[in-house]
Amino acid sequence: MNQPLAYVHPGAKIAKNVVIEPFTTIHNNVEIGEGTWIGSNVTIMEGARIGKNCNIFPGAVISAVPQDLKFGGEDSLAIIGDNTTVRECVTVNRGTIASGVTKIGKNCLIMATAHIAHDCHIGDNVIIVNGVLLGGHVTVGDFAIIGGLSAVHQFINIGEHAMISGGSLLRKDVPPFTKAAKEPLSYVGINSVGLRRRGFSTEKIREIQDIYRILYQKNYNTTQALSIIEAEMEATPERDEIILFIRNSSRGVMKGYTGIY
Structure with missing residues (x-):
C-alpha cells in the first residue's frame, strides 16, 4: 500500500497486500481483505466490509449513509464479498435499522453507475449491468442478471438464475429461473441458456x-x-x-x- 496521495483513517483495517491508488479516501471502521485493489478517487465510508481479491474502480462510493429519511444514524454495514468487481461510479449505501446491512455476495460484477440502496441483499455470482437502480430492501438471488438501465422498486425479490431484460421496470417479483421482459414486465420463458x-x-x-x-x-x-x-x-x-x-x-x-x- 503506502500510497502517500491516498487518505486512510488510522482506524481502518487494511490487509497488507491491498493496493490503494492515489486520491482515494478510506474512513474509520472499514475493513478490506487481502489482494483487493482500490482505484483512484474511490470513497469508502464507515461500515464498509470489503472481501478478498475485490476490484473497486474509480469514482465508486461504498457505504455512504442511506438515502432514507427514516435513517437515524444507527450503526450499520455495507458488505462486499470476495472476488467481486465494482466498476466506475457505483454507489452502495449501507443498511438501516431494518436489517443492519447492505450485502453483495461473492464473485459478483456490478457495472458502472449502478446504485444499490440500503438493505439490499445480493447473492453470489450476480451481474448488475450499467445504470441499474435498486431501491431499498431488494433481494437478488444467486446467478441473476439484471440488464442495463433497469429500475427495481423497493422490496422487490428477484429469484436465482433470473435474467432481466435491459431497460426494465420491476414492480413485481421475478421468480427463479425465468426471463423477464416487455412493459409491463412479464414472463417470456425460462433462462434456458443461462x-x-x-x-x-x-x-x-x-x-x-x-x-x-x-x-x-x-x-x-x-x-x-x-x-x-x-x-x-x-x-x-x-x-x-x-x-x-x-x-x-x-x-x-x-x-x-x-x-x-
Whole structure:
C-alpha cells in the first residue's frame, strides 16, 4: 500500500497486500481483505466490509449513509464479498435499522453507475449491468442478471438464475429461473441458456419449463397453478424453490406475457 496521495483513517483495517491508488479516501471502521485493489478517487465510508481479491474502480462510493429519511444514524454495514468487481461510479449505501446491512455476495460484477440502496441483499455470482437502480430492501438471488438501465422498486425479490431484460421496470417479483421482459414486465420463458451454461441437465430444464407452463400458460390463477404443480410435479429442490418463492411474495409475481401492449 503506502500510497502517500491516498487518505486512510488510522482506524481502518487494511490487509497488507491491498493496493490503494492515489486520491482515494478510506474512513474509520472499514475493513478490506487481502489482494483487493482500490482505484483512484474511490470513497469508502464507515461500515464498509470489503472481501478478498475485490476490484473497486474509480469514482465508486461504498457505504455512504442511506438515502432514507427514516435513517437515524444507527450503526450499520455495507458488505462486499470476495472476488467481486465494482466498476466506475457505483454507489452502495449501507443498511438501516431494518436489517443492519447492505450485502453483495461473492464473485459478483456490478457495472458502472449502478446504485444499490440500503438493505439490499445480493447473492453470489450476480451481474448488475450499467445504470441499474435498486431501491431499498431488494433481494437478488444467486446467478441473476439484471440488464442495463433497469429500475427495481423497493422490496422487490428477484429469484436465482433470473435474467432481466435491459431497460426494465420491476414492480413485481421475478421468480427463479425465468426471463423477464416487455412493459409491463412479464414472463417470456425460462433462462434456458443461462441454466445450460451453469450445468443444468436437459431433463432439469424441461422440468422447470413444465412448471412455468402450468403457472403462466394454462389460464390458471396462481393458487390453482401452485396446487396443480404440487400435486402433479415430482418434488425436487427446483420445484420447491419456485413454489416457496411465489407463496412468500408480498408484492406478487410478474404476470405472463399476453401480447397486448
